[in-house]
Amino acid sequence: MSIILDKVNYVYEIGSGFEKHALKDVSCVIEKGEFIGLIGHTGSGKSTLIQHLNGIIKATSGNIFFDGEYIYDKDYDMRKLRNKVGLVFQYPEHQLFETDIFKDVCFGPRNQGLPEKEVQLRAFQALRLVGLEENLYYQSPFDLSGGQKRRAAIAGVLAMKPDYLILDEPTAGLDPKGRDEILGHIRKLHDETGIAVILVSHSMEDVARYVDRIMVMNDGELIFDDKPRNVFAHYRELESVGLAAPDVTYIMNDLKRAGFAVDTDAITVEEARDNILKMLNGKG
Amino acid sequence: MLRKENDNLEDIIKAENLTFEYYRRDEEGNVEGITTAVDNISLTVKKGDFVAVLGHNGSGKSTFAKHINALLYPTEGTLFVNGIDTTEEERLLEIRQSAGMVFQNPDNQIVCTLVDEEVAFGPENIGVPSEEIWERVEKSLKAVGMFEYRNASPNKLSGGQKQRVAIAGIVAMKPKCIVLDEPTAMLDPSGRKEVMKVLHELNKKEGVTIILITHYMDEVIDADKVFVIDGGKLVMQGTPHEIFSNVEQLKELRLDVPQVTELAFELKKAGVNLPDGILTHEEFIRALSRVVKSGGA
Numbered sequence: 196m197s198i199i200l201d202k203v204n205y206v207y208e209i210g211s212g213f214e215k216h217a218l219k220d221v222s223c224v225i226e227k228g229e230f231i232g233l234i235g236h237t238g239s240g241k242s243t244l245i246q247h248l249n250g251i252i253k254a255t256s257g258n259i260f261f262d263g264e265y266i267y268d269k270d271y272d273m274r275k276l277r278n279k280v281g282l283v284f285q286y287p288e289h290q291l292f293e294t295d296i297f298k299d300v301c302f303g304p305r306n307q308g309l310p311e312k313e314v315q316l317r318a319f320q321a322l323r324l325v326g327l328e329e330n331l332y333y334q335s336p337f338d339l340s341g342g343q344k345r346r347a348a349i350a351g352v353l354a355m356k357p358d359y360l361i362l363d364e365p366t367a368g369l370d371p372k373g374r375d376e377i378l379g380h381i382r383k384l385h386d387e388t389g390i391a392v393i394l395v396s397h398s399m400e401d402v403a404r405y406v407d408r409i410m411v412m413n414d415g416e417l418i419f420d421d422k423p424r425n426v427f428a429h430y431r432e433l434e435s436v437g438l439a440a441p442d443v444t445y446i447m448n449d450l451k452r453a454g455f456a457v458d459t460d461a462i463t464v465e466e467a468r469d470n471i472l473k474m475l476n477g478k479g
Numbered sequence: 480m481l482r483k484e485n486d487n488l489e490d491i492i493k494a495e496n497l498t499f500e501y502y503r504r505d506e507e508g509n510v511e512g513i514t515t516a517v518d519n520i521s522l523t524v525k526k527g528d529f530v531a532v533l534g535h536n537g538s539g540k541s542t543f544a545k546h547i548n549a550l551l552y553p554t555e556g557t558l559f560v561n562g563i564d565t566t567e568e569e570r571l572l573e574i575r576q577s578a579g580m581v582f583q584n585p586d587n588q589i590v591c592t593l594v595d596e597e598v599a600f601g602p603e604n605i606g607v608p609s610e611e612i613w614e615r616v617e618k619s620l621k622a623v624g625m626f627e628y629r630n631a632s633p634n635k636l637s638g639g640q641k642q643r644v645a646i647a648g649i650v651a652m653k654p655k656c657i658v659l660d661e662p663t664a665m666l667d668p669s670g671r672k673e674v675m676k677v678l679h680e681l682n683k684k685e686g687v688t689i690i691l692i693t694h695y696m697d698e699v700i701d702a703d704k705v706f707v708i709d710g711g712k713l714v715m716q717g718t719p720h721e722i723f724s725n726v727e728q729l730k731e732l733r734l735d736v737p738q739v740t741e742l743a744f745e746l747k748k749a750g751v752n753l754p755d756g757i758l759t760h761e762e763f764i765r766a767l768s769r770v771v772k773s774g775g776a
Contacts, residue, residue: 236667237638341536368583368664370535370694372733397667400738437669442697442738449760455767464738468745475751475770 235412236437281357287348579649639670724756
């Protein structure tokens, strides 16, 4: 069970004189059950890449395989791919349209042609998975907070039971607690159901805290694909492509330069704390 | 009707018991209840200050900010912008010229097909003579570091660049104060840095008062003053150092502290003798050096 990208290229506006090579020979394997962070500056090709994963746009050249099947085969059922790879766009709450949350979450599975009982069961399960309280299920989207609406919108995609969930900046515009709540629920969802998650994010701190693997895009190329610790060790290169490491990584590097015997590879506050405590106790 | 005059010209913004209420209505339009979005806020912002406003989603901070630009009017209380009561309709233009506003999504604010036309849009609308408009456009674009893109199409720009163009459009109207409602929420790390740098430069070099609403705690560190709003009420105010010394209280308000502050706080909890409210790497390193010199944790 995996998504395989083999030398995928995508060129916008071919032959118009304004061609833009948005993806350049991108190859990678995304296994079921992974938790991946996808980072890159605005216009680096992240959005183009994720739209290939559920077949919204078709590669100019290169191959994509989903669970062993070639998705550009003329007999391939694209609907199957779209059901298995759920895509949550930026500000998904703008797409809520029903009069109450529960009806909205039912929309996807109903469109899949499932029996009504199954539709409702899935809606319940999905709403529970994103941690929305039951008294909100029959409320109008207008009566929910920004973070609650966003979780409802994510439930709408989860109700289609995808094996892969792609989220494009799910925390944009949320307050710090709202960010933690959404990401905490997504992490829990991943751990409990084994769903693969691809998180597109501009927050290096969030990525460092939640994901197991980071893919870095720059100018249409996949320039890093590794564990977070290894990727953030390249913070200078990340800066040169408009990104950064989490602030704690810089703190540890500054400490080291100031002569403290610390490791510089901490990427979360907890790791930095433990490492500094170890250093202090070693001295005492 | 008698108007109160506020003649303390040191204060660009002065809110006196500002309250804003609105009616909640059901689908038929019947009133269901009243929500108090801003609840009796009194505060002042000094001319030339860089001020940050924090508060969780729905805390009322954006509703408060919209009063500064006279997009909303107080239900009770008064708001003065540069000494003018914002309810003085005949001075609306003056108020909006004094305080410009920049929003979260640059794509929703940009209307023209060329960068320089976009920046000229504001001054043109307030009747600036055309020779002067182009002078202002040039100066504003230089101030935000976007002059070389003056003939570009805004939709070819990155998020950070678009937001800088939006800021230049406000700067060209020569406001005394700019209110920015989460201007970096949609930007990548370098876009955020660009925008923050431009805001601090406008503040230091041009003396423009900046009121920044944000959810990013690290953008608050260099502010002169921080206001924290919760449930429509002003619940904390002080310097970043004072505000960020209250880690637990901020977390209860659904907010956070910069990572360096959090790290120092966590170490302190583990018994390391560090002061509260550390905001910069330098302060942190100095404090930790003292700990090591005095014999470890």
